[in-house]
Amino acid sequence: MNPSKRFKNENSNKDSDDDIIIIESTKAPVIHEYCQHIDNITGESCKEYYAIVCIHCNLYLCYIHVEIHRVLLINERDKLVNELNERIEEINQLIENPDRIQQLLIEQMENRKKTKVSFIHQLSLEKLINISKIINDLKQLFEPIRIVLQKTRCVSSIQIKKIQESFLKFDENKKILINNIVDSITIKQHHSVNLFQLSNLDRPCRQYELPVHHSVHNEMAASEDVLVINDREHVLLFNLTNCFDDTLIPELIEWKNCVDGKIIDIQYSLYLKLFFILTDEKLFSLNRLSSLVCLYRFASLPWSCTIVLNSIYILYKYSTIIEQWTFQQTSAIQLVKQWKLNEILTESEHDRHLKCIRSNPSQSQLAILIEDDECRWRIALFDHDMNYLQQTNMLPNASTIDWSLIFSFISDQQLIVMDTTTETIYLITINESTSTINYQQYSNSDYPANACRITNNDCSQLILKMVKPNMLKFFQI
Numbered sequence: 001m002n003p004s005k006r007f008k009n010e011n012s013n014k015d016s017d018d019d020i021i022i023i024e025s026t027k028a029p030v031i032h033e034y035c036q037h038i039d040n041i042t043g044e045s046c047k048e049y050y051a052i053v054c055i056h057c058n059l060y061l062c063y064i065h066v067e068i069h070r071v072l073l074i075n076e077r078d079k080l081v082n083e084l085n086e087r088i089e090e091i092n093q094l095i096e097n098p099d100r101i102q103q104l105l106i107e108q109m110e111n112r113k114k115t116k117v118s119f120i121h122q123l124s125l126e127k128l129i130n131i132s133k134i135i136n137d138l139k140q141l142f143e144p145i146r147i148v149l150q151k152t153r154c155v156s157s158i159q160i161k162k163i164q165e166s167f168l169k170f171d172e173n174k175k176i177l178i179n180n181i182v183d184s185i186t187i188k189q190h191h192s193v194n195l196f197q198l199s200n201l202d203r204p205c206r207q208y209e210l211p212v213h214h215s216v217h218n219e220m221a222a223s224e225d226v227l228v229i230n231d232r233e234h235v236l237l238f239n240l241t242n243c244f245d246d247t248l249i250p251e252l253i254e255w256k257n258c259v260d261g262k263i264i265d266i267q268y269s270l271y272l273k274l275f276f277i278l279t280d281e282k283l284f285s286l287n288r289l290s291s292l293v294c295l296y297r298f299a300s301l302p303w304s305c306t307i308v309l310n311s312i313y314i315l316y317k318y319s320t321i322i323e324q325w326t327f328q329q330t331s332a333i334q335l336v337k338q339w340k341l342n343e344i345l346t347e348s349e350h351d352r353h354l355k356c357i358r359s360n361p362s363q364s365q366l367a368i369l370i371e372d373d374e375c376r377w378r379i380a381l382f383d384h385d386m387n388y389l390q391q392t393n394m395l396p397n398a399s400t401i402d403w404s405l406i407f408s409f410i411s412d413q414q415l416i417v418m419d420t421t422t423e424t425i426y427l428i429t430i431n432e433s434t435s436t437i438n439y440q441q442y443s444n445s446d447y448p449a450n451a452c453r454i455t456n457n458d459c460s461q462l463i464l465k466m467v468k469p470n471m472l473k474f475f476q477i
């Protein structure tokens with residue numbers, strides 16, 4: 001089922017070779033009486049009488065030399081057929097393996113930028129290119145060659161030259177085509193502002209099963225190329241650089257719950273280039289070399305944290321207090337400010353718990369998941385000085401039994417809230433002063449238990465941690 005058929009490479013057997021027609025000379029000789037063949041080595045002319053005009057070189061030749069020239073011509077043509085088949089093979093390889101088209105585009109982008117294209121950028125390519133159009137364009141590249149070959153059933157040196165020219169043209173056109181695609185990707189990468197839809201959850205661009213089955217722990221965060229996930233006795237470190245394999249093999253960092261506390265939140269700071277691991281007792285920083293530093297030991301039970309520049313915002317269990325700490329380069333944190341929710345939010349006398357705090361991707365806003373005394377949940381938005389901006393309506397049917405709600409920003413405009421008790425996903429879209437809530441229940445199917453963004457040079461993906469089966473799904477955002 002090759003889209004482009006190989007051209008037959010006929011052997012030079014005299015009987016089977018009917019492509020080459022030798023034209024007998026009809027005109028009487030004017031000047032040339034003898035065969036015009038000149039020996040390459042001795043430089044001597046042939047002493048035979050000429051018989052016919054050679055279609056290879058248009059010289060008057062004897063029967064012996066016209067046969068020799070015919071073989072030369074066949075060899076040249078065979079060489080061209082081989083060259084053509086190589087090109088067809090190359091294109092067929094691309095057409096049959098769209099992954100190779102992507103690989104080719106990535107190589108081109110890397111050559112242009114003189115830097116490696118990150119995993120996240122590679123993933124985003126799938127959204128930006130139209131593979132079937134590229135395949136069609138690649139097939140079209142052969143048309144000029146096909147036309148030339150169809151016209152030249154009878155081979156002559158002029159026609160061979162034409163075929164060679166069409167090959168050069170083919171190589172040139174292929175280069176132009178690839179360049180144009182790379183150009184269009186670069187333009188499109190800066191113009192993707194589509195809102196995320198709940199239906200997008202059915203179409204991950206990548207998914208990986210995790211080596212640990214039935215993990216009930218879902219705390220996670222991602223840097224530009226490393227994904228960190230809590231797995232109770234271990235912290236799993238996934239290196240996402242060039243990971244096009246079907247499985248992700250994590251590096252394991254042993255975690256002693258009895259010494260360091262139970263992990264309840266993991267966040268990454270793009271600004272500090274550090275992961276922060278919050279347990280029910282302590283706060284740790286974790287850098288890329290896997291070195292773990294304890295920054296603080298809390299007196300009360302911390303519950304959630306987020307990082308804005310060098311500030312760390314912390315929420316506590318059974319409390320409506322929000323604290324801002326600063327990260328010191330001396331590997332410690334210091335309390336800067338403390339707010340009570342009822343001081344920053346009017347009509348908040350019925351609010352009981354603050355479950356989860358997150359900062360938006362551009363680090364200009366903080367969002368907090370709030371539960372009131374009727375066990376209803378909503379999200380409120382603040383600036384980094386905790387000035388109130390806006391809040392959502394109550395999340396319909398959100399869990400009232402336990403506190404298994406968590407959320408993540410998808411973009412500055414959108415949030416995803418996951419309730420693992422009711423197995424419901426809420427997608428919140430923030431407009432200037434209002435917000436809309438879309439939601440869907442994912443019972444009896446795999447549902448996400450946590451989400452985080454991964455960003456590398458303006459390019460982002462949403463990663464969802466699924467349970468039953470325990471897996472990761474990547475989505476274009």
Ligand SMILES: [Zn+2]
Nearest residue numbers: 054056057069
């Ligand atoms: Zn000749």
Ligand SMILES: [Zn+2]
Nearest residue numbers: 035046062065
């Ligand atoms: Zn001769």
